[in-house]
Amino acid sequence: MVATNKFNKSPxxxxxxxxxxxxxxxxxxxxxxxxxxxxxxxxxxYEAMRYSLLAGGKRVxxxxxxxxxxMTGGTIDIAMPTACAVEMIHTMSLxxxxxxxxxxxxxxxxxLTNHKVYGEDVAILAGDGLLALAFEFVATQTPQQVPRExxxxxxxxxxxxxxxxxxxxxxxxxxxxxxxxxTSLETLNFIHNHxxxxxxxxxxxxxxxxxxxxxxxxxxxxxxxxxxxxxxQIVDDILDITETQEQLGKTAxxxxxxxxxTYPSLWxxxxxxxxxxxxxxxxCAELEPFGELAQPLKAIAHYIISRxx
Amino acid sequence: MVATNKFNKSPxxxxxxxxxxxxxxxxxxxxxxxxxxxxxxxxxxYEAMRYSLLAGGKRVxxxxxxxxxxMTGGTIDIAMPTACAVEMIHTMSLxxxxxxxxxxxxxxxxxLTNHKVYGEDVAILAGDGLLALAFEFVATQTPQQVPRExxxxxxxxxxxxxxxxxxxxxxxxxxxxxxxxxTSLETLNFIHNHxxxxxxxxxxxxxxxxxxxxxxxxxxxxxxxxxxxxxxQIVDDILDITETQEQLGKTAxxxxxxxxxTYPSLWxxxxxxxxxxxxxxxxCAELEPFGELAQPLKAIAHYIISRxx
Numbered sequence: 291m292v293a294t295n296k297f298n299k300s301p302x303x304x305x306x307x308x309x310x311x312x313x314x315x316x317x318x319x320x321x322x323x324x325x326x327x328x329x330x331x332x333x334x335x336y337e338a339m340r341y342s343l344l345a346g347g348k349r350v351x352x353x354x355x356x357x358x359x360x361m362t363g364g365t366i367d368i369a370m371p372t373a374c375a376v377e378m379i380h381t382m383s384l385x386x387x388x389x390x391x392x393x394x395x396x397x398x399x400x401x402l403t404n405h406k407v408y409g410e411d412v413a414i415l416a417g418d419g420l421l422a423l424a425f426e427f428v429a430t431q432t433p434q435q436v437p438r439e440x441x442x443x444x445x446x447x448x449x450x451x452x453x454x455x456x457x458x459x460x461x462x463x464x465x466x467x468x469x470x471x472x473t474s475l476e477t478l479n480f481i482h483n484h485x486x487x488x489x490x491x492x493x494x495x496x497x498x499x500x501x502x503x504x505x506x507x508x509x510x511x512x513x514x515x516x517x518x519x520x521x522x523q524i525v526d527d528i529l530d531i532t533e534t535q536e537q538l539g540k541t542a543x544x545x546x547x548x549x550x551x552t553y554p555s556l557w558x559x560x561x562x563x564x565x566x567x568x569x570x571x572x573x574c575a576e577l578e579p580f581g582e583l584a585q586p587l588k589a590i591a592h593y594i595i596s597r598x599x
Numbered sequence: 600m601v602a603t604n605k606f607n608k609s610p611x612x613x614x615x616x617x618x619x620x621x622x623x624x625x626x627x628x629x630x631x632x633x634x635x636x637x638x639x640x641x642x643x644x645y646e647a648m649r650y651s652l653l654a655g656g657k658r659v660x661x662x663x664x665x666x667x668x669x670m671t672g673g674t675i676d677i678a679m680p681t682a683c684a685v686e687m688i689h690t691m692s693l694x695x696x697x698x699x700x701x702x703x704x705x706x707x708x709x710x711l712t713n714h715k716v717y718g719e720d721v722a723i724l725a726g727d728g729l730l731a732l733a734f735e736f737v738a739t740q741t742p743q744q745v746p747r748e749x750x751x752x753x754x755x756x757x758x759x760x761x762x763x764x765x766x767x768x769x770x771x772x773x774x775x776x777x778x779x780x781x782t783s784l785e786t787l788n789f790i791h792n793h794x795x796x797x798x799x800x801x802x803x804x805x806x807x808x809x810x811x812x813x814x815x816x817x818x819x820x821x822x823x824x825x826x827x828x829x830x831x832q833i834v835d836d837i838l839d840i841t842e843t844q845e846q847l848g849k850t851a852x853x854x855x856x857x858x859x860x861t862y863p864s865l866w867x868x869x870x871x872x873x874x875x876x877x878x879x880x881x882x883c884a885e886l887e888p889f890g891e892l893a894q895p896l897k898a899i900a901h902y903i904i905s906r907x908x
Contacts, residue, residue: 438748454731
């Protein structure tokens with residue numbers, strides 16, 4: 291398998307445009323996600339699933355998955371079902387996190403949250419439906435040229451990233467720490483390593499698993515993703531303090547309001563910014579062996595700390 | 600692969616004891632489920648998952664999965680991860696269905712429901728965690744002797760049975776039909792084919808897929824399961840009317856209270872009982888080609904309509 295994307299070829303490396311790259315990849319991902327869920331009877335559940343899945347968003351996770359697959363010698367086609375699955379899982383976690391019994395948020399990506407539009411019952415089920423589809427989609431849509439053992443490894447990684455050892459475990463500790471002003475750095479790291487980094491890591495690592503990347507390369511990918519995952523969360527915490535609701539498209543200042551311990555509340559804003567920068571540099575260092583092919587993943591890493599929403 | 604279980608051998612067929620068979624299988628399933636979820640940090644989520652998963656129950660779905668695998672030439676070992684997964688998915692659907700935003704039930708299997716013990720937030724996450732684990736478990740625990748393509752087929756079937764084309768879709772239509780006294784038989788069938796029969800069907804069919812059953816045999820298994828699934832629901836509706844809360848271990852008479860259309864409300868009790876009987880006979884007729892090996896599955900079918908809880 292050879293990389294087929296123009297962005298990966300070194301002659302153009304010096305003119306690499308991240309914004310054009312992201313725009314093209316977002317479009318590919320949205321098209322694939324749109325096609326993944328047709329609206330049939332009972333329409334309401336498919337509409338609710340589509341409402342949140344197609345509500346915008348940066349598509350960071352699926353784009354990371356596609357980019358890693360290409361960097362390690364694969365094509366967009368073999369990674370797209372997995373890319374869709376990570377976005378379905380991410381969306382499901384947002385729908386459930388926004389519920390009144392959890393974070394009780396009314397807005398997400400500038401739009402009403404799922405339960406505000408469809409009701410809590412349908413929102414819970416829409417999350418469950420997306421989750422079920424994520425696994426079914428990888429199992430049925432991954433091209434036959436990918437050895438079946440690799441597809442099973444992808445499913446195992448996704449399940450682990452989502453479950454009690456990942457997203458779900460991070461969210462439980464996050465809920466427990468709410469309103470506590472004495473949350474330790476260790477606990478804060480646990481929350482974000484599980485709530486944010488675990489699925490980012492799975493997105494990146496699965497892109498490599500699909501191409502049969504060596505275990506050494508998988509470990510490099512894993513460290514790259516853990517570093518950008520933590521940087522991503524630090525930046526999220528900073529933005530919650532410095533940006534307005536309009537820029538974020540979701541309720542701003544809610545961490546302060548909830549008396550949540552965050553990285554800026556532990557370290558201050560400046561120290562938080564420099565820690566995020568260090569993490570991004572460490573992440574990029576892991577990609578050195580991949581040479582010019584690593585350019586998109588490196589650019590995405592830098593984008594994470596420069597974003598303002 | 601040969602069947603290793605004593606219950607499958609024809610010399611003992613005439614003395615087959617369903618109650619001994621179910622008791623032994625329940626024990627095997629409970630042991631496997633218990634081992635599938637160790638309690639580690641953050642303990643609360645693992646405890647919540649275990650609370651509902653190990654709260655008793657007849658273990659009909661995993662037992663059907665094991666029985667089908669053995670009937671089609673496999674062993675308990677190759678089917679146990681899938682059997683555990685169907686019970687995890689079933690338990691997750693119960694936890695989410697019992698939530699205040701859904702059926703709002705306080706009791707299940709004679710115990711407080713998950714959200715009454717752990718809170719709504721943790722209950723939602725416990726369901727998500729069980730669901731994630733179900734897929735991870737099949738992907739990582741199914742013995743290597745099973746061709747990987749079959750394991751992917753099992754995962755695809757489980758995803759489909761759980762998602763908008765299965766359980767989730769059935770629950771949405773069920774919620775929409777609540778309080779409506781003009782629900783049609785067609786809608787009622789849709790609800791139960793999706794809410795109940797889909798996962799029973801996946802439990803049975805996956806047992807056959809694991810052994811590489813022919814597509815003709817898979818179709819027979821599918822029809823067997825659809826028939827017992829519908830019979831199971833008719834009997835559930837009958838029991839909701841005729842049994843006490845103590846016998847059911849859950850709130851009795853809730854269909855009447857919710858003004859739900861049920862099979863007895865459409866057909867009356869006698870007609871409902873005879874329809875259930877017909878479905879069981881049709882189910883058993885599908886198993887004729889399997890001869891004596893079909894005895895456990897036939898006995899389970901008859902058990903479904905004779906149960907009183």
